[in-house]
Amino acid sequence: xxxxxxxxxxxxxxxxxxxxxxxxxxxxxxxxxxxxxxxxxxxxxxxxxxxxxxxxxxxxxxxxxxxxxxxxxxxxxxxxxxxxxxxxxxxxxxxxxxxxxxxxxxxxxxxxxxxxxxxxxxxxxxxxxxxxxxxxxxxxxxxxxxxxxxxxxxxxxxxxxxxxxxxxxxxxxxxxxxxxxxxxxxxxxxxxxxxxxxxxxxxxxxxxxxxxxxxxxxxxxxxxxxxxxxxxxxxxxxxxxxxxxxxxxxxxxxxxxxxxxxxxxxxxxxxxxxxxxxxxxxxxxxxxxxxxxxxxxxxxxxxxxxxxxxxxxxxxxxxxxxxxxxxxxxxxxxxxxxxxxxxxxxxxxxxxxxxxxxxxxxxxxxxxxxxxxxxxxxxxx
Numbered sequence: 001x002x003x004x005x006x007x008x009x010x011x012x013x014x015x016x017x018x019x020x021x022x023x024x025x026x027x028x029x030x031x032x033x034x035x036x037x038x039x040x041x042x043x044x045x046x047x048x049x050x051x052x053x054x055x056x057x058x059x060x061x062x063x064x065x066x067x068x069x070x071x072x073x074x075x076x077x078x079x080x081x082x083x084x085x086x087x088x089x090x091x092x093x094x095x096x097x098x099x100x101x102x103x104x105x106x107x108x109x110x111x112x113x114x115x116x117x118x119x120x121x122x123x124x125x126x127x128x129x130x131x132x133x134x135x136x137x138x139x140x141x142x143x144x145x146x147x148x149x150x151x152x153x154x155x156x157x158x159x160x161x162x163x164x165x166x167x168x169x170x171x172x173x174x175x176x177x178x179x180x181x182x183x184x185x186x187x188x189x190x191x192x193x194x195x196x197x198x199x200x201x202x203x204x205x206x207x208x209x210x211x212x213x214x215x216x217x218x219x220x221x222x223x224x225x226x227x228x229x230x231x232x233x234x235x236x237x238x239x240x241x242x243x244x245x246x247x248x249x250x251x252x253x254x255x256x257x258x259x260x261x262x263x264x265x266x267x268x269x270x271x272x273x274x275x276x277x278x279x280x281x282x283x284x285x286x287x288x289x290x291x292x293x294x295x296x297x298x299x300x301x302x303x304x305x306x307x308x309x310x311x312x313x314x315x316x317x318x319x320x321x322x323x324x325x326x327x328x329x330x331x332x333x334x335x336x337x338x339x340x341x342x343x344x345x346x347x348x349x350x351x352x353x354x355x356x357x358x359x360x361x362x363x364x365x366x367x368x369x370x371x372x373x374x375x376x377x378x379x380x381x
Contacts, residue, residue, distance in 0.1 A: 091289035114299025222248035
């Protein structure tokens with residue numbers, strides 16, 4: 001065994017930010033961390049060399065590429081364009097044709113970008129120490145996975161003034177509306193096979209959504225909440241008000257039949273719904289690009305949230321300010337190159353249970369049974 005070289009800081013050389021091993025005590029902080037340079041890693045695809053390192057504490061070997069969002073990717077050149085395309089309207093196969101690859105490769109890139117955006121959004125809120133100083137608007141965006149027999153709600157919470165998308169989660173639904181006798185029979189067969197969705201799923205999801213928002217409220221400040229007249233929201237508020245430590249909530253309901261103009265208190269979340277329908281091909285009416293798995297739909301929603309908050313201008317006609325700039329999180333609009341500049345680690349952030357499930361790929365499409373997989377970590381995080 002060759003002796004370890006002493007740690008020297010070379011001028012202009014790459015310095016890793018922390019140990020990538022989540023079990024190492026220097027995973028979250030580099031204060032006092034020591035490592036050694038351990039030769040070079042030669043990438044097989046193009047022969048490019050990257051500095052290799054070894055942690056002096058835990059012995060983990062890693063390279064400079066470990067801290068890039070494209071770690072372990074063969075087509076590293078695709079992550080950036082796929083992230084830029086996915087909220088602009090085309091479906092996976094259309095993006096694949098433009099980039100001269102397969103739709104399966106594009107789907108994997110979208111999943112990678114979605115996981116990164118979940119962490120990016122959480123880090124943005126944590127770093128800025130954001131406090132919610134505007135009324136909140138909540139609503140449910142309805143779509144479906146696999147087929148129209150498996151609808152679900154994507155619950156959104158947006159700022160009333162900034163249109164900033166603070167949080168989102170999902171809730172499975174039972175198919176409703178007018179159906180033919182055959183469709184009713186088919187729904188009954190599927191529910192016998194995979195079970196009926198929880199009738200209180202939306203209520204529980206809205207309560208969870210509000211709990212995440214409570215963490216952003218200044219102490220002693222009431223939450224001003226706008227929603228439509230959906231009865232489930234009233235039941236969710238009744239449930240959460242009984243919990244100890246719940247802040248005061250001033251709830252104002254607006255009829256869902258009101259005109260969806262800027263004067264409507266629900267305009268911020270209506271705008272988000274409109275942008276999702278317009279820019280996400282999997283949620284359009286009568287489309288063949290619908291999501292086959294709810295897990296993939298939520299990953300794409302994470303990409304949309306970062307795009308709508310940090311890249312997209314709040315208004316196409318008035319200035320260059322984004323929603324994140326309006327609430328003081330950013331000084332300038334971001335680009336996908338800046339967002340995907342550095343790999344983020346889930347062990348550094350406190351993800352809520354729903355977002356942790358999204359990151360780990362644990363949202364199941366029941367009808368697929370065993371024909372689905374989770375995001376398996378090579379190293380525990």
